[in-house]
Amino acid sequence: MIDLNDPEIIFALNAVQKASQLIQMVQTETAASALTKGDKSPVTVADFASQALVSYLLMVDFPDAVLVGEEASDALKEEGAEHLLEQVTAYAARFIPEAKPASVCEWIDRGAADSANRFWTLDPIDGTKGFIRGDQYAVALALVEEGDVKIGVLGCPNLTDGFISEPGGEGSLLIAVRGEGTWLTSIAGFEKNDWKRIQASPRAEGVEARLMRSFESGHTDVSKIDQFASALGTQAEPVRMDSQVKYAVLAAGAGEIILRLLSPKMPDYQEKIWDQAAGSLVLEEAGGRISDLSGKPLDFSSGRKLVNNRGVLATNGLLHEAALKALKDVGA
Numbered sequence: 001m002i003d004l005n006d007p008e009i010i011f012a013l014n015a016v017q018k019a020s021q022l023i024q025m026v027q028t029e030t031a032a033s034a035l036t037k038g039d040k041s042p043v044t045v046a047d048f049a050s051q052a053l054v055s056y057l058l059m060v061d062f063p064d065a066v067l068v069g070e071e072a073s074d075a076l077k078e079e080g081a082e083h084l085l086e087q088v089t090a091y092a093a094r095f096i097p098e099a100k101p102a103s104v105c106e107w108i109d110r111g112a113a114d115s116a117n118r119f120w121t122l123d124p125i126d127g128t129k130g131f132i133r134g135d136q137y138a139v140a141l142a143l144v145e146e147g148d149v150k151i152g153v154l155g156c157p158n159l160t161d162g163f164i165s166e167p168g169g170e171g172s173l174l175i176a177v178r179g180e181g182t183w184l185t186s187i188a189g190f191e192k193n194d195w196k197r198i199q200a201s202p203r204a205e206g207v208e209a210r211l212m213r214s215f216e217s218g219h220t221d222v223s224k225i226d227q228f229a230s231a232l233g234t235q236a237e238p239v240r241m242d243s244q245v246k247y248a249v250l251a252a253g254a255g256e257i258i259l260r261l262l263s264p265k266m267p268d269y270q271e272k273i274w275d276q277a278a279g280s281l282v283l284e285e286a287g288g289r290i291s292d293l294s295g296k297p298l299d300f301s302s303g304r305k306l307v308n309n310r311g312v313l314a315t316n317g318l319l320h321e322a323a324l325k326a327l328k329d330v331g332a
Contacts, residue, residue: 002177007061009177012141012153013190015057017173018095019050019139020155020187023125026091041084043128047071048108049091050124050139055107056096058120066119068304069111070274076105115303118145123274127243134167136245142277147301152176152281156245157187162198162252174248176285182251200288200316201253206232209256209319212246213238221261224332228259231326247279251286256319260312261332270305271312283314290314293332295324
């Protein structure tokens with residue numbers, strides 16, 4: 001069992017739980033009406049408020065800690081953005097009563113740091129289009145030390161039991177600690193110490209492999225994924241889901257393979273560390289395996305991007321070598 005007396009573990013769980021609850025508030029109160037108007041401001045509000053909250057909580061618990069976050073407050077300081085900043089501040093103030101516009105911007109910008117020997121990395125909402133649709137998204141927080149992910153936490157508000165898509169349900173909170181396994185509870189459950197250990201799927205035949213596929217295709221090569229599936233010989237229906245929620249589902253044994261191929265439109269794209277760090281450990285500690293498309297381990301030691309890696313392959317572990325061979329066969 002994970003050590004719930006460890007201050008960093010408690011911080012990470014508390015921060016992701018509260019950020020998930022904040023985002024749920026934004027989605028419940030504003031997103032539904034905004035969807036009908038094509039208004040994307042709710043996800044912007046939730047994104048900034050989530051990072052401000054996690055940054056503040058980190059500052060309180062560990063004032064000297066380094067945070068590498070996705071967002072910066074520049075867009076909130078532009079002319080015409082006053083109302084947006086007011087909304088971000090109002091949601092942050094539900095958890096931090098002393099929040100003011102200037103302090104909220106300061107908390108957000110603590111995430112502008114470059115990676116260090118030891119740092120936290122945050123994606124305040126991974127899967128913004130899933131959020132806009134009222135579907136899957138995640139809060140992803142990880143502690144990285146000397147390029148190695150030590151703690152990974154995923155908050156998945158619209159996922160139940162780690163694999164069931166249930167918007168409005170009790171949500172899933174997952175934590176992995178290096179060497180201690182991957183553990184799951186509901187968003188509100190960690191205070192009750194209501195945890196269960198989860199394990200990746202035991203499927204070992206390519207024909208049985210369930211491929212996790214995104215609804216969004218901007219950062220991948222859809223036709224090459226189809227070729228990969230054919231080369232692997234899979235006959236299982238793919239599982240469609242956005243964001244690092246896919247890592248939760250893989251860790252819970254409800255899928256076998258995730259691919260991040262390079263899009264022909266973005267051949268030089270490099271993965272951001274906050275898009276992979278938390279999910280990678282959640283999967284590995286559940287018995288899965290993650291690498292780049294060539295089989296190299298992901299390198300979190302070289303800044304804000306995975307500059308030494310090309311794409312991502314994540315599997316239940318048993319199918320990793322077969323997946324690497326299929327990738328080579330199709331020239332991916």
